[in-house]
Amino acid sequence: MQYFVSVVQQIGHGISASLLLFVLTLVFSMPLGLLVCFGRMSKFRPLSAVAGFVISVLRGTPLMLQLVVVFFGPYYLLGIPVSNRWRFWAAIVGFSINYAAYFAEIYRSGIQSIPLGQYEAAEVLGYNKTQTFCKIIFPQMVKRVLPPVTNEIITLTKDTSLAFVLAYAEMFTLAKQVAAADASIAPLFVAGLFYYIFNYVVAFVMDFIERKLAYYQ
């Protein structure tokens, strides 16, 4: 028990670092995903082609590789030396754009699943395009995409461990160090427990939202 407490103390900083990475990634990637989704669904062909290409690259290459490219990119491409602060923001940027790509496709599936009749009813009632999207389409889309979005968020909590490639001191990085120093596997179990608790809370919250939206079909 005492050892458990000491492990938690040692990786405590990493827990909050992982949490911060998780929260900021969600804050940036969810709205960014909507923008990318709009681009992808745009009737202006060049825009939809670019958005489609970006999504395909972000989904088709490893997140770990993208993180490294974002981190070293400024140095190799522009000659700007990478600072320690950038380490943190590179992780945020890398995660956010990668997750935005996935969210964009989830949103698109949600928007495209709304029956055409909803648009037509809105049009006949005189709603303009913005009103139609904000009042009629978006709320229905949110309900429909909750299950896949929950999946994505759960994956994200676990993916935060990939930030170790940038030597960003998140939970998994620290747990590994403590495990090595103590020659014990226990720290890894402690880290695993914390990931599990994170996701338990995520699933609980998402389930709560889903039930809140279950008032209509």
Place this chain on the structure above:
Amino acid sequence: MKLLEINHLKKSFDDLHVLHDISMSVEEGEVVSIIGPSGSGKSTLLRCATMLETMNGGDLIYGGQAAVKDGVYADKEQLKKVKEFYGLVFQNFNLFPHYSVMKNLVDAPIHVQKRNKDEIHKEALQLLEDVGLADKANAYPCQLSGGQQQRVAIARALAMKPQMLFFDEPTSALDPELTTEVLKILRQLAEQNMTMVIVTHEIDFARAVSDRVIFMADGYIVEQGPPEEVLDNPQNPRTQAFLRKVQR
């Protein structure tokens, strides 16, 4: 006064000509039923008239104000004004599932027409009363039967205070025992002198409420006139064949 005037309307989807040369008009207070075999272009005509489809040629005029002149659409402002003239009730109701019955009725009048909220609420309650659903104001569409949903949809269209209503096969998605309650509402509206254009398969209903029946086939208006002429004594062989088929 002519509320709706359509001249030489043409509509095609790529190479498929759906409407060839449709001219028709609707007088204020008139109830017009459009009948015809499936694929005859009835629904497309309705969708062109309500601007859900873009017509390829001809005029579309509401109350003397042109929405389309010789295939050219008016500017946005003018179209917005013209849209105030009519409402449309869909075959599949198309209620907003995430809004309560009340919100389905009041949202567009509040946010599109920007009229007084208290007034709109009062009118909406009255409309729900008229369609026999005053007790369902706080229900959601998924809690209602098809017939009830269609009655809400009619009330929603009326809440916009249109001068005329279009109905696109309003009972086709309903179980037979539910069609009566919807047709009853349409009858009520006809008695109140609401101008209506109804695409329907209900021949007996068309006979009972219509001032005029239009029979369409292959994108043309084949025959039109009072129901007792078109339905009971059709002159055109196509009308005769159609009526024989549906009334067997």
